[in-house]
Amino acid sequence: MRNALTQAEAIAAALAGTELPPLLDEARGALTGHDELLALLDAALVAEPPLLARDGGFIAEGYDAQLDEARKLRDEGRGVIAGMQADYAEQTGVGSLKIKHNNVLGYFIETTATHAAKMQSPPLNETFIHRQTTANQVRFTTVELTELETRILNAGNEALEIEKRLYDSLKGAILEQAPRVSETGQALAEFDVTIALADLAQAQDWCRPTVDDSRAFAIEAGRHPVVERALQQQGGGAFIANDCALTAQGDHAAVTLLTGPNMAGKSTYLRQNALIALLAQMGSYVPARSAHLGLVSQIFSRVGASDDLARGRSTFMVEMVETAAILNQADDRALVILDEIGRGTATYDGLSIAWATLEHLHGVNRVRGLFATHYHELTALAGKLEGVDNATVAVKEWDGEVIFLHEVRPGAADRSYGVQVAQLAGLPGPVIERARSVLDALEAGERDRSSPKALIDDLPLFSAAATTEPQPKAPAEPSGVETRLAELLPDEMTPREALQAIYDLKGLLGD
Ligand SMILES: Nc1ncnc2c1ncn2[C@@H]1O[C@H](COP(=O)(O)OP(=O)(O)OP(=O)(O)O)[C@@H](O)[C@H]1O
Ligand SMILES: [Mg+2]
Incomplete structure (x- = not known):
């Protein structure tokens, strides 16, 4: 609390005179x-209070006299005793008088037996109470010493008790100011959020969006703030900015149907536009060159696969429950992003559901929305439904490999390059080979309108596996490294020779 309030003062001072x-x-x-x-x-507080109040040590010296004394006793108990011993030696005139401690008597005053008579007669016997006589020594205590002893023993606990009490009183003092402190907290948060967003806007080149009552949604060169930052930090390629034209005409819907290869950037595009809407409406600049947005009443998103088994919902069930919520609630001011809806069931079921969902969003909800899908059949709807447009994310094919350009363009994709992406992900070669032949057969079957199943039945079952069975290798000539390795006698080498041998081997690898 102290540090925060001090910082708040410092911030206010730094801002003085600033508009x-x-x-x-x-x-x-x-x-x-x-x-x-x-x-x-x-x-009241030390410069750096401990994390836990439990063990004390947070009240500063000089704040509370009682606490200072308790601590002094606790820490300097022996020093206090030494002072007392000097006093008693002077008072009795017995220079050899000592204050000692043992577990039976606790603290006691000890003189040699020669002083016994003097100590035990007036006036000294009024102060010094006899405890014990041994062969050579007499031992006494005093009321003062007994009290001191109890106080030393209790000093630690006492210090802690006092600190707890002071802690409560400080809490009380803060609570009295609670409303005002909350206002300061609120103000700091206001500055924090605003400055952080301003900082981002400046450093990351964000723009000031136009937000109005229209149903516009026109983003020029928008970016996904998090993916962009991740790419920067990894030192990877630059983030490719993309436009989004989703302005609704009249009371029509505006839906972009996004098809394109796996890994192309569809999900990123969907989310970046939803984020831009969110940022714009909270009063922030947005990661884009320009942005014109009509007020969005709600953002609905249906992305990713998850299940909720404990609540009796399978993956597909979760997907459908969420889709139902969107179809039942979205109005013509909503922004909807739907990422690959209908993927968790059989192809035709999924396609049918996606199809009907898109029609409903268009005709009934009349939303502004982005709809990413791998059902290329859906792209036919763009021609039929007013306000539904196709867009695709561009890729290039190069030597049988896919290069992702991450550019969103008008048009429809005809394929998803799933097998290529699976290969990039490291699926075993035979699996990729086999997948290719199944895919070819399925696509050929579609063209010939024959049953794809029959075609797959015709595929040579073990062809892929057969080609990749490990070939027995011809015994190869031992390499230079192997020859040299075989010559080494580890048990007879010094560490230096061993190290040299490693350098030599490494050198052999070089050529
Ligand atoms: N505009 C972009 N600029 C640069 N990199 C991007 C861009 N968009 C996406 N990427 C990169 O591509 C990766 C994959 O993107 P994303 O998940 O959006 O693909 P997708 O099209 O949804 O693929 P899938 O169909 O497999 O879900 C991202 O994690 C990101 O690293
Ligand atoms: Mg995706």
Whole structure:
């Protein structure tokens, strides 16, 4: 609390004389005005209080006399005893008088037996109470020493008790100021969010969006702020900015149907546009060159696969429950992003559901929406439904490999390059080979309108596996490295020779 209030004061001082937007100008006033509480906390607390109040040690020296004394006794108990011993030696005139400690008597005063008579007669016997006589020594205590002893023993506990009490009183003092402290917290949060967003806007080249009552959604060169940052941090390629034209005409829907290869950037595109809407409406700049948005009442998103088995929902069930919520609730001011709906069931079921969902979003909900799918059949709807457009993410094919351009363009994709992406992901060669022949057969079957199943039945079952069975290798000539390795006698080498041998082997590898 003390550090935060001190920082708040420092921030207010740094801002003095700076012109601020109205919201922050108002917040500025709440940063200061805690002088009394700060003075109290400054005086009461050590510079770096421990994390836990439990063990004490957070109240500063000089704040509470009782606490200072308790601590002094605890820490300097022996010093206090030494002082007392000097006093008693002077008072009795017995220079050899000692204060000692053992577990039976605790603290006691000890003189040699020669002083016994003097110690036990007036006036000294009024102060010194006899405890024990041994062969050579007499032992005494005093009321003062007994009290001191109890106090030393209790000093630690006492210090802790006092600190707890002070802690409560400090809490009380803070609570008295609670409403004002909350205002300061609120003001700090206001500055924090605003400055962080301003910082991002400047550093990452964001733009100021136009937000109005229209049903526009026109983004020029939009980016996904998180993916962009991740790419920057990995030192990977630059993030490819993409436009989004989703402005609804009249009371029509505006839906972009996004097809394109796996890994092309469909999901990224969907989310970046939803994020831009969210950022714009919270008053932030947005990661784009320009952005014009009509107010969005709700953002609905249906992305990713998850299940909720404990609540009796399978993966597909979750997907459908979420889709149902969107279809039942979205109105013509909603922004909807649907990522690959209908994937968790049989192809034709999924396609049918996606198809009907798109029609409903278009005709009934009339939303602005982005719809990513691998059902290329859906792209036919763009021609039929007003306000539904096709877009695709571009890739290039190069030597049988796919190169992802991450560029969203008008048009429809005709394939998803799933097998190529599976290969990139490291699926075993035979699996990829086999998948290719199954895919070819399926596509050929579709063209010939014959049953794809029959075609797959015709595929040579073991062809892929056969080609990749490990070929017995011809015994190869031993390499230079192997020859040299065979010559080495590890048990007879010094560490230096061993190291040299490693260098030699490494050198052999070089050629
Ligand atoms: N505009 C972009 N610029 C640069 N890199 C991008 C861009 N969009 C996506 N990427 C990169 O491509 C990866 C895959 O993107 P994304 O998950 O959006 O693909 P997808 O089309 O949804 O694929 P799938 O069909 O497999 O779900 C991202 O993790 C990101 O690293
Ligand atoms: Mg995706």
